[in-house]
Amino acid sequence: MSNGAKCKCKRCVISGLMGPAVLISIGVLFLVGRLGYGFSFVRLWPVLLIVIGGVKLAEALASTEGHIGS
Numbered sequence: 001m002s003n004g005a006k007c008k009c010k011r012c013v014i015s016g017l018m019g020p021a022v023l024i025s026i027g028v029l030f031l032v033g034r035l036g037y038g039f040s041f042v043r044l045w046p047v048l049l050i051v052i053g054g055v056k057l058a059e060a061l062a063s064t065e066g067h068i069g070s
Contacts, residue, residue: 007066007068007069008066008068009062009065009067009068010062010065011059011062011063011064011067013062014058014059015059017055018052018055018056018059021052021055022052025051029041032044
């Protein structure tokens with residue numbers, strides 16, 4: 001991508017959501033732990049794996065129509 005153009009295909013867009021999805025999930029898990037509902041991060045960390053797996057699955061199933069390759 002030497003011309004500076006960003007790919008706007010669905011697969012690349014979904015791939016770019018991995019970081020925000022993980023950060024939001026970590027924040028929600030710590031919030032739930034701090035609110036004292038009987039949950040703790042130690043017990044809820046598998047939710048992160050589910051979020052990561054969900055984003056990766058959505059990425060794999062998304063269309064590459066219009067992909068700008070390197």
